[in-house]
Amino acid sequence: MNGSTIIKIYGSVLSRANRCLWVLEELGLDYEHVNIDPRSGETRSAAYLALNPSGKVPVMVEEEFVLTESMAITRYLAGKLPTRLLPADPVARAKIDQWTLWAVTEVEPFATLVVREMRLGDSADPGLTGKCKEHVSKALETIESCLTDSGDYLMGDNFCLADLNVAAVVYMVPVIGIGMETAPRTSAWLQRCLKRPAWLKLQDL
Numbered sequence: 001m002n003g004s005t006i007i008k009i010y011g012s013v014l015s016r017a018n019r020c021l022w023v024l025e026e027l028g029l030d031y032e033h034v035n036i037d038p039r040s041g042e043t044r045s046a047a048y049l050a051l052n053p054s055g056k057v058p059v060m061v062e063e064e065f066v067l068t069e070s071m072a073i074t075r076y077l078a079g080k081l082p083t084r085l086l087p088a089d090p091v092a093r094a095k096i097d098q099w100t101l102w103a104v105t106e107v108e109p110f111a112t113l114v115v116r117e118m119r120l121g122d123s124a125d126p127g128l129t130g131k132c133k134e135h136v137s138k139a140l141e142t143i144e145s146c147l148t149d150s151g152d153y154l155m156g157d158n159f160c161l162a163d164l165n166v167a168a169v170v171y172m173v174p175v176i177g178i179g180m181e182t183a184p185r186t187s188a189w190l191q192r193c194l195k196r197p198a199w200l201k202l203q204d205l
């Protein structure tokens, strides 16, 4: 046991809940996974809307404490066992925030739009999809240049919350049909992140 309270994560592993579960698995913390699909209607129940009025996943519940926003949740959870994923140094923490915000502003909205369009099949808007993919490809150049001399991971030799948060977004890049040939360092870094036992365990859920 990691403590007296149990942490509940609401949301399927195919949703942004996966990044929260990834942190929990990395740290070996106990948790309960409430595997709800955000498109199933379960997130529209009064009980769920009381937790998250937006009706989205993930939500974290720890006794009376309710937290939404996946990246706020990963940050909170990583802080439970500081130094493993979240170094104490304020500069390192600021860099983690920088990478996290980069992922959720420069990559995630565009990649998510492509996923939504892909679900529409023949009704997808190729113009919109193309523009979003262009934006994501351009964003990959940032990560590629930053990985140049920085060791195996975004912030040096050790996997930390920056890698987890960014990989939990960038894993969508090949899924939306963007080749990573022009970003070999990013591709190798992503593989390193996605081969971690904690992430692989989630793929079996």
Ligand SMILES: N[C@@H](CCC(=O)N[C@@H](CS)C(=O)NCC(=O)O)C(=O)O
Residues within 6 Å of the ligand: 014, 015, 016, 017, 038, 039, 055, 056, 057, 058, 068, 069, 070, 071
């Ligand atoms: N910014 C939020 C986004 C949450 C979000 O959009 N979740 C999706 C699943 S990955 C969802 O619940 N979609 C259902 C809906 O939009 O109704 C976060 O990072 O937690």
